[in-house]
Structures are given as C-alpha cells and as structure tokens.
Amino acid sequence: MHELSIMQNILDMVLEYAEENNAGKVTKINLVIGELSGFVPEWMHTYFDHVSAGTIAHKAEVNIELVPALIKCGLCGKEFKLTKEKMELYCPECECARVEIISGKECSLKSIEID
Numbered sequence: 001m002h003e004l005s006i007m008q009n010i011l012d013m014v015l016e017y018a019e020e021n022n023a024g025k026v027t028k029i030n031l032v033i034g035e036l037s038g039f040v041p042e043w044m045h046t047y048f049d050h051v052s053a054g055t056i057a058h059k060a061e062v063n064i065e066l067v068p069a070l071i072k073c074g075l076c077g078k079e080f081k082l083t084k085e086k087m088e089l090y091c092p093e094c095e096c097a098r099v100e101i102i103s104g105k106e107c108s109l110k111s112i113e114i115d
C-alpha cells in the first residue's frame with residue numbers, strides 16, 4: 001500500500017501546480033525513483049490511474065526514471081553500484097564497512113508538463 005499513499009501525495013503536488021498555472025490538463029509527470037526505494041513502477045502507474053480518476057491529471061503520462069543504487073566507501077572514497085542480487089554493505093576494494101548509500105533511495109517529482 002506504500003505506492004498508493006505516495007501516488008496520492010504526488011497527485012496533490014501535481015494538481016496544486018496545475019491550478020497555480022491555470023492548466024487545463026496535465027499531460028506528463030516525470031518521477032525519479034531509486035532502485036532501493038522499494039517502489040514498483042508498474043504499481044505506481046496503476047495507483048496513479050486510480051487516484052487521479054476524475055481530475056485533470058487523469059491519463060497523464062507517468063514517466064519513471066530509475067536511479068541506480070550507489071554506495072561510497074568512507075575509507076578509500078570509491079563508489080560502487082549495488083544490485084538487488086548483491087546487497088552487501090561493505091567496500092569491495094578495501095573491505096571496510098564504513099560505506100554510505102549515496103543514491104538509490106529517491107522518490108521525487110522531477111517535473112510536470114501541462115497544457
């Protein structure tokens with residue numbers, strides 16, 4: 001149910017923006033979603049269709065940009081990509097566990113296109 005509440009929040013922001021700009025219709029919504037956010041793009045499309053019914057954002061194209069998960073080692077400073085298959089939180093280079101997740105948890109509204 002995570003996606004449902006987030007899509008409701010996104011819709012609220014979209015409609016607020018549309019209203020401020022006297023839009024007749026929302027044509028496209030660009031989202032940035034991190035691979036570690038746990039959001040499933042398919043569900044986001046489905047839920048958006050559901051929550052936007054009856055609004056000017058209904059049938060807007062929802063474009064989802066997936067951001068890969070990156071960790072950075074606090075010791076050697078190198079950056080590594082995390083995959084779903086390999087979620088080890090240590091540096092493969094120096095085996096230090098002082099790593100920081102620098103991207104992959106995003107879930108934000110990047111831009112909105114209106115008519």
Ligand SMILES: [Zn+2]
Pocket residue numbers: 073074075076077078091092093094095096
């Ligand atoms: Zn390292």
